[in-house]
Amino acid sequence: MLDGETLKALYEKHCKHGFKYSYGTAGFRYKADILDTVMFTTGVLAGLRSLHLSGQTVGVMITASHNPPEDNGVKIVEPRGEMLEQSWEKHATQLANCASESYASFATNLEELVKTLKIDTNRSGGIAVARDSRESGPRLLEAFEAGVQAFPTLRIRDYGILTTPQLHFLTSKTNEFPQNVEKDEKLYYNEFLSAWDEITTISGIEALPFELKIDAANGIGGPKISAMLSQRQVFKNAYEVSNADWQNYAALNYCCGADFVKTNQKLPHGxxxxxxxxxxxxxxxxxxxxxxxxxxxxxxxxQFKLLDGDKMATLFAKFFQQLLRSSGLQKDVEMGVVQTAYANGSSANYLEQVLGVSVKCTSTGVKHLHHEAVKFDIGIYFEANGHGTVVFSSKFVELLNSKLATDSQSSPESYNSLKLLSVFTRLINQTVGDALSDMLAVLAVLLVLQWTPQKWDEEYTDLPNRLIKVVVPDRTLFKTTNAERQLESPANLQQEIDALVSKYDNARSFVRASGTEDAVRVYAEAASREQADELAAMVGKLVE
Ligand code: NG1
Ligand code: ZN
Incomplete structure (x- = not known):
């Protein structure tokens, strides 16, 4: 570990005082100009994490996702591509807040962590870091790298600008694959494109039978999806990327992107x-x-029709259910869908009543959904906003492989279904929700089923809903229970919400503090658009 004097000099170069930070739903996320301290301490903490995990490579992504351009953030990724182990979130918060106080406080906290976690600071380890396209990225990366320098035995691999799922994927492959395999973007594209190739072979298509328009939110997904799709003839002239101006910092997420479309329920600009x-x-x-x-x-x-995370979860559930039936595996495989309170009531109804699939509800944030989903053999999890993926248990993959090895003589339908299930385990990025891989997976399902977007949508009708943000003096006062569906505090507010909800048809509403923005979110759904809007507005007034 670095000597105290040198570490102090680095600290003083990058850290500022006087802010209070918290590792939230998706790591630290604030206005970029107050993030230097956090970046420095996250460098230190990611280093500790790698050393604690016997030197395995830990990932770090510098991003503020769908937030406006002036924000930024950082999150730590576990060696297998999952979100930071929950018990370490408090270490991350504490180290950042100590550093925000003084060097002495930071140094004491660091020493305590090394001691209590029994970390050998002399061993080697690794960090894989990437950032999104924000203007503040390079400056924050510098502060982060200064923090990692606390442990001179750590290697840093800086991937430059990547999508978040690419960083998760490459972190996981760095630990999984031998050293002589190059862990770069090519590996990422090959993984998903080779699975996609099998889909085109099975479907017998030479050209994509869709006219695909992609809004890339003026973020890093634009150049990356083009880099991916341009590698295959089947996409030639079949797609167009709009809002691909990723070097125009101010344009990021502005009037475009998934969050804009989901929240406003209308077409993005472009x-x-x-x-x-x-x-x-x-x-x-x-x-x-x-x-x-x-x-x-x-x-x-x-009329504009949205096919959001709930629609994706239900599409995959129906599709996998069919494949399990036609391959004769339905009795051996447990499939479930994990959602949050923001899932449309109609989607849960459809899953449970029409498909007969089990549904679980967790707190917001993919780390909670992922945790629940891995309990199934096929765990489908999506937040309504479109963040999600499907995870397959190793037991399921082994079962598939052994069936594929022995079942080639069985009916062509059953064999084909087994093959399709196997391809989907590779087409989907199981480490984390991934727009690129999810897009290919959805297109693949539509291709196999020969469905149009409208046919997909007709499976069930969403209840009209409205999500609004209310800025309050102190959002930490809003404490929830029951997977965030009910408020425990402020006192009596839940009863007042319930009283309002009971005046509307087929209605539901809940309130929770955002983990990524300084606001409280109000969700309402009801039998009609007018009722949903009115209920959201009324509950919003209660919260103010
Ligand atoms: P918060 O700000 O805690 O509501 C938002 C999303 C989450 C998740 C995180 C991380 C909604 C209502 N909330 O969290 O689902 O995606 O950002 O990006 O969409
Ligand atoms: Zn995001």
Whole structure:
């Protein structure tokens, strides 16, 4: 470990005093100009984490996802690509807050962590770091790297600008694959494109039978999706990337991207609808770091229709259920869907009542959903905003492989279904929700089922809903229970919300503090658009 004098000099170069930080839903996320201290301490903490995990490579992503351009953030990724182990979040928060107080406080806290976690600071270890396209990225990276220098035995691999899921993927492959395999973007593209190739072979298509429009939120997903799709003839002339101006910092997430489309329930700037209805036209929006995706289309009446995370979860559930049945595996495999309180009531109903699939509800934030999803053999998890993926248990993958090895003589339908299930385990980025891989997976399902976006949408009808943000003096006063569906404090507020909800048809509403923005979120759904809007506004007034 670095000597005290040198570490202090680095600290003084990068740290400022007087802020209070907290490692929230998706790591630290604030205005970029107050983040230097946090970046420095996150460098130190990621180093500690790697050393604690016997020198395995730990990932770090510098991003503020769908937030405005002036924000930024950072999160730590576990060696297998998952979110930081929950018990370490408090260490991250504490170290940042100590550093924000004084060097002495930071140094004491660091010493305590090394001691209590029994960390050998002389061993080697590794950090893989990447950032999204924000202007503040290079400055914050510098502060981060200064923090990592606390442990001179650590190697840093700086991947430059990547999507968040690319960083998760490469972190996981760095630990999984031998050293002589190059862990770069090529590895990422090859992984998903080779699975996609099998889909095109199975479907027998030479050209994508969709007119695909991609809104890249002026983020890093734009150049990356082009780099991916341009490698395959089947996409030639079939897609167009809009809002791909990722070097125009101010344009990031502005009037475009998945969050804009989901929240406003309308087309983003830069995506126009044709004069005449085209059943094969499908649009999608990524968020700024390309870990979320939502799809949408305009119906024959010209009405905007959203196909969000709930629609993706239900599409995958129906599809995998069919494949499990036709391959005779349904009795051996447990499949479930994990959602949050923001999932549309109709989606949970459809899953449980129509498909008969089990549904679990967790707190917001993919780390909670992921944790629950891995309990299933096929765990489908999506936040309504389009952030999610599917995870497959190793037991399931082994079962598939052994069936594929022995079942080649069984019915072609069953064998084909087994093959498709196997391809999907490779087409989907299981480490984390990934706009690029999710997009390919959704297109693959539609191709196999020969469905149009409208056919997909017709499976069930969303209840009209509204999500609003209310700025309050102190959002930490809002404490929830029951997977964030009910408030415990402020006292009596839940009863007042319940009283309002009971006046509307088929209604539901809940309130929680955001973990990524300084605001409280109010969600409402009801039988009609007017009722949902009115209920959200009324609950919003209660909260103010
Ligand atoms: P917060 O700000 O805690 O609501 C938002 C999203 C989460 C998740 C995180 C991380 C909503 C309502 N909330 O969290 O689902 O994606 O950002 O990006 O969409
Ligand atoms: Zn994101």
């Amino acid at each position: 995506i126009a609808v044709g004069e005449t209805f085209n059943a094969r036209r499908i649009n999608c929006s990524f968020d700024g770091d390309a870990d979320r995706i939502v799809f949408y289309y305009n119906d024959p009446q010209g």
